[in-house]
Amino acid sequence: MRPDTPGRAARPDALLWGVVSTSAVPSESAPTDGGAPVSLASRMPHVPVERLVAEMVPPPRFDGVRFETYVPDPGQPSQAAAVRALAGFAASLTAAEPARRWFRREAPAPAGPGGMYLDGGFGVGKTHLLASLWHATPAPPERKAFGTFVELTNLVGALGFQHAVTALSGHRLVCIDEFELDDPGDTVLVSTLLGKLADAGVRLAATSNTLPGRLGEGRFASADFMREIQGLSARFTSLRIDGEDYRHRGLPEAPKPHIDDEVTTAAATTPGAALDDFPALAAHLATVHPSRYGALCDGVRAVFLRGVEPVTDQATALRLVVLADRLYDREIPVFASGVPFDRLFSEEMLAGGYRKKYFRAVSRLTALARDAERLTERQNG
Template identity: 75%
Template sequence: MSSTPTAGETSIAEATPVSLCSREPHVPADRLVAEMVPPPRFDSVRFATYLPDPDQPSQTEAVQVLETFAAGLGGAHAVGGGKRGFFGFGRAKAPKAAPGPRGVYLDGGYGVGKTHLLASLWHATPAEPALKAFGTFVELTNLVGALGFQQTVKTLSGHRLLCIDEFELDDPGDTVLVSTLLGKLVDAGVALAATSNTLPGKLGEGRFAAADFLREIQGLSAHFRPLRIDGEDYRHRGLPEAPAPFSDEQVTKAAYATEGASLDDFPHLLEHLSRVHPSRYGALTDGVRAVCLTDVRPVPDQSTALRLVVLADRLYDREVPVLASGLPFDRLFSEEMLKGGYRKKYFRAISRLTALARDAKGLTEAP
C-alpha cells in the first residue's frame, strides 16, 4: 500500500499536465467566423503603442498612412466604397468603385511590427467588431473550406474591413481561390489590409510556376497599396540569445509544477498534428498556459514542417511559452528547407519559437 502523499506530492498531482496528443478538437464553422479578431497577444496594441525605430523612417510613415486609412473607413458601408475614399479623401457617389488600390499591404522582414500595425488598424477602424474581420491567410482559406466559397463571400461582404496576416500563396489552388474571393469582396465595398514578407507582385515566387498564374497574382496586387517597413527583428533587438534547451527531466518537472501546462514528446506531437486540421490548432491549445516538449529533433519533411509553422503561429498569437529539451529551435529545419520556397515561413517559426522559449525560461525556476 502506498504511503500518504506529502503536501508537495499532492501539489504535483493536482498539476498533472495535459497532452496535446490526446486532444482532437472539433471547431464549428460559426466559431471560425466569431474568432476572426486579433489574437490575445494583440488585444491591447494600438498605433500609440507601436514604437517606430528612429533609424527607420518607413515605420513612422506606415503608422501615418494606416491612421489615415482607418479614419477613411468611418463612413457608411456601401457597395463600391460609399462616399469616402479609402485614404480619407471625399468623392462623389459612383455606382462602381474608383480605380486604384482598395487596401494597404505591409511588406517587411520578421519582427518589424507588421502584425502589431495590422491589429492596430483593426482596433482603430470605427466599426463594430462584427463588421471587421482579422485572420491569417491560412485561417481565411480554412474558412472557405468550412463554409464554402459562396457562403464565405456572403458572410464577409457585409464587413467594413478584412485584415489578412501572413499573406502567402503556397499553391496554385490558393492563388485562384483568394484572387477570386478578394475580387468579390472589393466589389462589395470591403476594405483590405494585409501583411507579408513578400511584395504583392512577387507572391508565389519559389513555390510554384508563378508565371502560369501571373494574371491572378497581378490581380491580387492591384487591390493593395504596398507599404515597405524596414528594420530588424524587434524580438532580437537588444535581447539575449535564445536559451539553450533544457534536459528531459527539467522539462518534465516544470510541466508538473506549472498549472495548465501540457507535456508531449516532440516526435509524437508532430505525428498527431498530421491528424488534426490546421484550422483546429488554435482550439488544440485552448486553456493551455505553457507547452512543454521533450526530445525536440529536426523536422523530417516539408509537410510536417508546414504544420509546425501553423502551430508556432497559434502559440505565438496566444502568448503560450514553450519549454523544450533536445535541439534548439534554430536547428528544426534542414538547410534545404531554409533555402527553399517556404523559407520565410520557417524563419518566422524559428523567430517566434525562440521568443516563446525566452518566455518559458522562468518555468524551470518555479518552486
C-alpha cells in the same frame, strides 16, 4: 482521403484544407488550472464552423495593441511613415455598411486606396500595425475580420467559396496577416475571394514577409504580391517597413534546450501545463485539421516538449508552422529539450519554396522559448 490525414506528397500544404466539424461538440480542451499536465497529443478538438467565423479577430497577443503603442525604430523612418499612412487609412473608413451591388459584375474601386499592403521582414511589427488598423476601424467587431492567410483558406474550405463570400461581403474591413505566395492554387483562390469582397465595397489590408536574404533587393515581396493578385493590385497601396526582428533586437541568443528531466519537472510545477514528447505530438498533428490547432491549445498556459528533433518531412514541418503560429498568437511559452529551434528545419527546407513559413516559425518559437525561461525563473525565484 480524409482532410485530417497525412498530406498528399504533391502538395503538403493540402493539410490546410478540409471539412471542419459543424456540430457543436463540447471541447475536450478544458482549462488546466491545476493537477497533472495535460497532453496535446491526447486531444481531438471539434470546432463548429461558427467558431471559425467568430474568431476572425486579432489574437490575444494583439488585443491591446494600437497605433500609439507601436514604437518605431528611430533608425528606420519607414516604420513611422507606415504608422501615419495606416492611421490615415483607418480615418478614411466609416461605420457605414459597404454598398451592395446586386446588378453589376464589376464595380469601380472605392475612392482612395481600397487596400493597404505591408511589406517587410520578420518581426518589424507588421502584425501589430495590422491589428491596430482593425482596432481603429470604426465598425463593430462583427463587421470587420482579421485572420491569417491560412485561417482564411481554412474558412473557405469549411464554408465553401460562395458562402465565404456571403459571410464576409458585409464587412467594412478584412485584414489578412502573412499573405502567402508559395502555393499558386491558394493564392489564386484567396485573390479571387478578395476581388469579390472588394467589388462589394469591403476594404482590405494584408501583410507578407520579405525573406532575410532578400531585404537588400528592394520591393521583392511587394512585386510578387502585386503580380499574384493581378486584378486587385491597383486597389492596394504598398508600404515598405524596414528594420530588424524586434523579437531578437537587443536580446541574448535563444536559450539552450534543457534536458528531459528538467522539462518534466518544470511541467509538473506549472499551472496549465501541457507536456508531450515531440515525436508523438508531431505525429498527432497529422490527425487534427490545422483549423483546430487553436482549439487544441484551449486552456493551456505553457507547453513543455521533450526530445525536439529535426524535421525531415515537409508535411510535418508545415503542420508545426501552423501550431507555432497558434501558440504565438496565444502567448503560450514553450519549454523544450532536444535540438534548439533554429535547427528544427533543415537547410534544404529553409532554402525551399516554404522558407517564409519556416523562418517565421523559428522566429516565433525562439521568442516563446525566451518567454518560457522567464516563466520558470519567476516560479523558481
